[in-house]
Amino acid sequence: MKFDTVIIGGGLAGLTAGLRLQQKGKSVAIVSAGQNALHFSSGTFGVLNEGAEIPENHPYMKLNLEGYLAEVIPFFASAGVVLKGNPLKNSWRITPMGKRQEARFFMEDADPLEGKDTLIGKKALVVSFPGFLDFNTSFLAASLEKSGTAVRIELLALPEMDRLRENPSEMRSVNVARVMDRAWNKVVSEVKLLLKGEDVIVLPQVFGLKDSAIVSAIRESFDQKVLFVGTMPPSVPGMRTQMKLKQSFEAAGGTFLMGDEVLSAEISSERVVSVKTRNLGDHALEADAFILASGSYFSKGLSATTEEVFEPLFGLDVNFSEGRSSWYDADFYSAQPFNNFGVMTDEKFRALKEGKPVLNLYAAGSVLGGADALRLGCGAGVAILSGLAVADAIAPESK
Template identity: 25%
Template sequence: MAIESDVLVIGGGLAGASAAIEAARGGASARLVTHKENTLRNASGLIDVLGYHGSDEPIVEPFEAIPDLPDHHPYRKVGVDAVRESLALFDEITEGLYEGGHTETNALSPTYGGRVKPTSRYPKSAAAGLASRAEDTLLVGFETVTTFDAPLSAERLDSSVPFEVRGVTIPFPGEFRADARITRLARALDADELLDRENRTGTREALAERVSEHLGDAKRIGFPAILGDEEHREVRETLEDELGVPVFEVPMGPPSLPGMRLEDRLYEALETEGVRVESGNPVVGYTADEGRITAVSVDRGRREIPYHADQFVLATGGLVGKGIDSTREGVFEPVFDCHVPQPEERYEWFHDEAFDDQPYARFGVAVDDDLRPLDPEGDPEFSNLRAAGAVLGGYDMAREKSASGVSLSTGQVAGRNANEDLQ
């Protein structure tokens, strides 16, 4: 049995989804295969383009800063216009879920660690909490959600913003296990589960009652990002009606409800565009002929099934997603064994100081202007393979705050170029 498509995308995150959607919109039959759950559910849900470059001061206008980046940076490969176009596609797909598309200026969003982060797009659920709104703020944490220390976050924020921030920790309403997952708490708010059947008191109303005792002069209230999943808009609206002030979510680490909501929207878009999606089975090999990939082998149970395509896009992630891996002998790309530039001496991979500009943070495949991975001599590894997202080298996504923007823009360009090259 062989599977065939025009464009095969390997990887199910922002880059892979963008590539598959763009290829399908161009008329190609597109298929996306992904082994593990993508990293969106571990991400904050914020969409960063470029937050920092060359200093500790956040960038105000990210598009103006892109031309100053090194030539090997992924943004320089695709160009500023492509970054704008990818955000326009993102805005279309996530309409009603995100804000920020009205301006090219970065917003400053509070984080659960008590910092502010420059970002280009932010969930609508976080909009009321932007630091540009100089309104006194109450942060509310829950005893069972130990990843968000509201008093500590408030203390840190209060020292860096021009408004008062207070924090309080309260019990989550209802009887839940001490180790209850945040998804369980979100479902309780989704369903507005009854806590007092006699008085018909639901979880949302009970939460508002507990918070109201601490409101004081606060003009807005921030919660960890667990205010519902499928009904998150209704949950916020109910709390705002009960409390009389705007309510917002503070983006969190894993598991991230905003990340899961974004994942749902992206995969709805893939279905709408007719992209066939398969998950849970790894790509374990490939065949090539005269410098072109002819098929990849997908491990389905105990059988390796060939997936044929004319064009391929590699969007498997970076060091975190295992799209780039390493041993004591070196750093490598595990699917196609694409070349990963790296110092020969292992001790040159890193600097001693933890917060230094670390060389390993830029490890990834090098690509040409068409996003085709290059071999050690600087020639394309394969004429019909492109790479996108965190598998690319030449940039430090964590330091720059550029991960989402690079994934969106290189994914869209890779999908478009693949579609244009169909024979």
């Protein structure tokens, strides 16, 4: 089977690059082994947190970063994903632990706070459901109280959830979200009865699994500010975003090989000729260009022994430091050097093998070396911007 481009990995980086290339009129196949980091998303995409610096030799230095940042919201809108936020400036969100965290782009259920101190002096009503363990109201409330917000917690018992509650293991965010697709307006009317003068309503991110319009409808139903706060994974806004990107990629003519895994690659004359997958066996996938978007350790895009960090599929150059003790900081909460290791590339994001670029193999997303220095805690921006940049490097001439 022959495509213009084959992408290894269907996470945020692979889908961004794939959709962009399809929109440019290329034929693209994405091979996607399994879950990706979007399933764990907070509902926000981080870009260059405060204090982040781009290393001088990093490919990002060559990018028109401001130009790409300005494209993010319209690009996601083309896939039916509504993002908010100022592309050039970070705002704040509330984490499931009740802390403030910087983020750049916000899915509909993660409305940015006007400022870091917006909730100080306010009264908040935190609403959850009896038996729902994926949303820790006590932690959230304690942390908000500590930073100056008065909090009251209410548990809303809806008969629609009785069947789920029969088995506590069913009370997960995604299952609750399925019920909420039908019962969300009941939540609105019940919460209205629970309010006792609060100015902020805090709800778990369990609304609008398929369509974020429900999130906006809930927000518009109240005079009070409504904050949707992340739950334990899987993440409802992350899954919805993944689904929309995949659907748009396929609607544009892309081929998404779900649940398949690239097992081997043939390289000849410094070019990748083809890759073979678990499901297709001897039927190799050929392409003019290949994108490695296989993620970091979490997704097995990078692996490690006690001696080395390596890229398992192509054996590409990885920028790990000598001596295992230099890979981590004993202070658990410090930035960990191993998060900065990854595949090295030239300025066009072409992956290096034994110091030389593989001429038609590009790397995007969290498999890239230096990603941690860029993200300082949040990597989605790296995935989006490198996904767009790699697609433009492969198809600069197309629309």
